[in-house]
Amino acid sequence: MINFQYLRTTSAKSAIALLLKDKRSKFIAGGTNLIDLMKRGVLAPEKLIDINHVPLKQIQQIGDKIHIGALASNSAVADHPLIKEKLPLLSMALQAGASAQLRNVATVGGNMLQKTRCGYFYDTEMPCNKRQPGTGCGAIEGFNRMHAIFGTSPQCIAVHPSDMCIALAALDALVVIANAKTERKIAFADFHRLPGDTPHLDHNLKPDELIIRVEIPVNALNKNVHYLKIRDRASYAFALVSVAAAFEMRDNKINTIRLAMGGVAHKPWRLTAAENFLKGKEANVQNFEEAAKLAMIGAKGFGENDFKLKLAPNAIIEALTLAKTKA
């Protein structure tokens, strides 16, 4: 860990201005990922700009969208009555992540930008194209039990580790981003990137931008909803595979449906083919199985993570089944 300067700011504008002043500075929110990365020598910012006092913690409904400030803590979002009532999928996903202590300080923005948990990325003595482009990918022929089966590239097979983001992808969220001059919105599905030839880039946020909030359209997906997370222990572990499943029944048929998977790709993995298949169908095991099959098209294992080729479709079926049983 190197010496760094610590600055605190109270407005989005000044935060961005401070960032622009010095390329080697970084925002710090909950710090639960950034500080670990600094301790491991993966990141070495010279300035930390503390944005925790920027007033971006509101959780509220405006029109037909629910707005969640980028600095709202993971637990504040998960426990908020509005979220529990209208976006239970998001609440469940957040509850499945990390530990109570971490969720109390981790923020929405930080959660979106957390780095992969690939062990090679965290160890500066190992090859890793994401940390140091051109050094090779340690995981492809190494320990890749936790790694991706969709959208990989020969450069990187890491997964995005967030639970919250899987729900946000399923819920068609929008990300509101600001730079010094203006604000813009990105569809959540376009926020994170696949590794391709640029494994060092996790997302499409520019270096001079601040995440302001996410907006989620209010929907009818508040009953048949389940976030299933399969992991190596019952709590406080990253997903081997996770599934966000939400559907709305009408006349005994699935009217709307959202499905996304975590632990399988470099970004939250939306299961569009499976969604399209299930729309208008009955919610039964045969259909769930068929959907799971469609969802797995194009999946590829790398040895130690081959089990995900079996676990992922099973988890889809189980998540849909559990969503169906919700009264």
Next chain:
Amino acid sequence: MENLFFKDDNDRVDGIFKVTGKAKYFAEYELPGLTYGVLVTSTVTKGKITSLDTKAAEKAPGVIAVVSHLNKPSAPLYEQEGGSPMKIFYTNQVFYNGQPIAIVVANTFERATYAASLVKATYEKEDFNTDFEKALADPKAKKLQGQPNYKRGIENAYKTADVQVEQRYVLPIETHNPMELHGIIADWKPADRVTVYAKTQGVKATQNTIANVFKIPAENIQVNSEFVGGGFGMALRTWPLEIATVMASKHIGKPVKLVITRMQMFTMVGNRPAAIQKVGLGATKEGKLTGITHTAFGESSVYENFTEGVVNMAKFMYQCDNVNTAYTIVPVDLGVPIWMRGPGEATGAFALESAIDEMAHALDMDPLDFRIMNDPETDQQRNKPFSSKNIKEAYKLGAEKIGWSNRKNKPGSLVEGPWQTGYGVSVGVFNANRGKASVKGILKADGSLVLQSATSDIGPGTGTGMTLIANKLMDIPVNKITFELGDSSLPPAPSQGGSATLSTIGSAVNDVCLSLKSTIAELAANSNMDATSNFVDVLRKNNLPSIEVTKESQAGKERDNYSMYSFSIHFVQVKVNNLTGVVKVSKIVSVGDSGKIISPKTARSQMIGGAVGGIGMALTEEAVIDHRFGRYINNNFADYHVPVHADVPQIDVIFIDKPDPIINPMGAKGMGEIALIGFSAAVANAVFNATGKRIRTLPITPDKILAG
């Protein structure tokens, strides 16, 4: 106001200190002029350090010194020939990845950490192998006998039996990783006087190790270790990193504190070695065991050999005339292992107790009936009677409590949606030991009793147990009894290990108490007092502020006529999701047959801790190495999974609580190890009963269930 602590006499004597932060652990001591050490570690797995550039580090703010093989202070033991134990900073040889190669000392921890990152080493790399399985398969790789081969009756008799089981069981490296990080504060003062604040299971052992390495009298060395935040075996030796800190203090003439990082906990303080075992069992069609063959291979290091009791249990646990065992260690280029709770026996019991379950299944017998049918009356290995053994009673009590009658012998019978329920049982056993120890007792006219011994408490509640022994014998209230430990100047005691502390030190406490009582009785008689007079009155009458006695205590010859073991039976109910491979331990009943229970609460805590450790061993724990680099991949608590609360169901503990007539005056046998030994097999057996899938490689993670 209600007293939240000390609700009854069985509460931990130091509980209030621990939960209020008053208990002081080694790293919390503030010494005048204290400096901070941070270790620089090798980034190659094998080779020679060709250069070590410390200039930038030495110039960094606050840095006092960088100590390495280039400027080592004198350590006479290391000047001698021979390579073991590892001579820290004495040669440029790198034996494993993550080996300490220098210590940077600065006036703050942060500055030392930063400066350590500036030390640059270059190496002449050599070929290496950290892969134990690969070494095992390689006929050219070195292998050493870990224990003499054992044979009773016909070798490999199982191969000709009516019913045969022959299987291979694999355990990964497990790490102790107690909450408290390892380290030491060392203060080398003029005239070779050394004070250390250590995290150790043996203050006398630490004292002797430092004395040996630096060739100074043991009396010059004061070791303090009053509170230890968990050891599980890893603090049973003085590690090179501790010697490095003493060297650094000697070099700079100031006290140095070293606390290693969580990552370094994976490479510097040992682990439970990986093991591959083969068990062959033979039985008659009626279910009588006719042959047991247990062959084990354990991982070790190239610079020090490490062995443990992996194949012990096979020799006496079951009635069988034909038994043979072999145990081989296989050195690889990793840090040396060390005993971890239930040391080799826990490794061996996973294999043997899984195989026993496999045999019961092959015979279509209830595994409990099969065990009872093959339960020996005497120890066939030593040809001696057991000093006490109530295992059949333990089977019965545990089976009732868990609801064993709900179990179906046919695997996969209990199904509810994707969840399958199963029951498993297994046995744990460990030597019941008693060593030699001294205790001093000071009985005071104010009604209090102080007991002192240079033993340790790594968490089991040593002070509580000793206090209760004295409480019963002397009829002095527990809050008037103090037991002092963790100080090398106190009367000598062995290290805390092998489940022997209560037996060993407790016996000395017993002897001291009896001696104090007879002194009081004598004084009473001499001063014409009633023989039943209270000691306070007797001391006052005699104008004595206190009396004291020191006793050394050890077992008599009678014990040689007996075979002495502690036993545990673990019953487990699991639920397995056949879609996702998730295994949940849903019920636990552990029965301890370890003689008289002296301290019911801390004894129960031991069993609970063992069960939690057992869940980890069975389901989650595995330290993963990328053998291409020789480096750990999951060396942190996010990725190395110990069980969390949500993994642990209610744990029911039952004690047989019958005194052993031989072991010691209290009739109490040790129980720290048996709490864990065998547990992982109970889980694996329950998983089999639930699903019909036999997982022989730990840990039983969802991927293995899906593949099984």
